[in-house]
Amino acid sequence: MTSLQQTDPEVYGILQKETVRQADGIELIPSENYASEAVMEATGSIFTNKYSEGYPGKRYYGGQENVDLVEQLAIDRAKELFSVDHVNVQPYSGSPANAAVYFGLLEYGDTVMGLKLDHGGHITHGLPISFSGKSYNFVPYGVDKETGILDMDKIREIALECKPKMIVCGYTAYPRKIDFKAFKSICDEVGALAMADVAHIAGLIAGGAHESPAEDFDVITTTTHKTLRGPRGAMIMCKKEHAKNIDRAVFPGFQGGPHDNTTAAKAVAFGEALKPEFKDYSAQIVKNAKALAERLNEHGFDLVSGGTDNHLILIDMTNKGMPGKIAQEALDEAGITCNKNTVPFDPRSPFDPSGIRLGTPALTTRGMKEDEMRKVADFMASVIEKHEDLDHLKKIKGEVKDLCKGFPVPGIKT
């Protein structure tokens, strides 16, 4: 740090403030986590200096002997972690990974099924203004209005009707288990490719807390920085028969040189996820989410689908008389970070939606357990109840800070 402090005190100063924010606050954004010091060391390593277009053993520039080793290590560890035939660890992030899959396995204009955005789908699953919605004919499916749960019969009906070339499952804001077998059987019935985008739940799958699509899905994409707790980035896993198309789609189809420093950090993160402790971590994420959900229910919060099976909770704030944006801002004032989010069949807009979205991966990394989750729910209820009382929010912020003191963030010395 001394080097940054000397050469760029401005950036250093901002970084110090962010360090305090991360240490003193309760992080509930379900797509965020705290990477280990080892992951950050690899991310900040001299591999950032290298160019290595191509793949291990088949590069365009010289000097690849070390990059080849580290990329192959990342690939081998990912294969072991997820029990898949083939892995490409070069995608810069989740969105480019999905773009590369569509580019590699589809033709422009092909029909694809994806979950509606306001029901929990990702922007790359067919949002009309994204590349996905512009380049492919996305047909949306949804959750059941009463239960908030995916309606597999309805999904099958839509598939029989529109005959998609691919069906995408795996979501951004869905709190329940995904029935991968049911999706695969619909894909087989209509002759569609089965794609799972497990960006949110990859860590739960790796740790055995969530079912895996690996056995029979054609292709699986994931970010590496969410529950998987690695560096920002992504990877694509696929069956042998798609390997060539996927690799060609990533490079030279969609990307130039891979970020070798990130690749090294992915290898480190996969190594961490292969350790037995990661099983305990992923199981604890789910236990914590269930404990948080239960206490929020007791406080009268309206949880979409009634609860959670994974790391994520979606709350419809309508019965509290407050839209998601106001709730997010009040919680922020009290040192609790979450994000406003649409709920299924949301009458409001994505910029001013009805709900908020929470998750437990980050707090679980700090070592918090069920008791702390109940405290977090109590804090939240108290903030929402007196959201206009700034002194009260300040008082809660102090209590939040006290709670956080006992649970250090990796890499932050307090």
Ligand SMILES: *Cc1c(COP(=O)(O)O)cnc(C)c1O
């Ligand atoms: C987060 C997420 C992505 C995109 O990841 P970025 O790294 O932000 O591009 C893709 N799909 C799903 C389901 C996600 O939740």
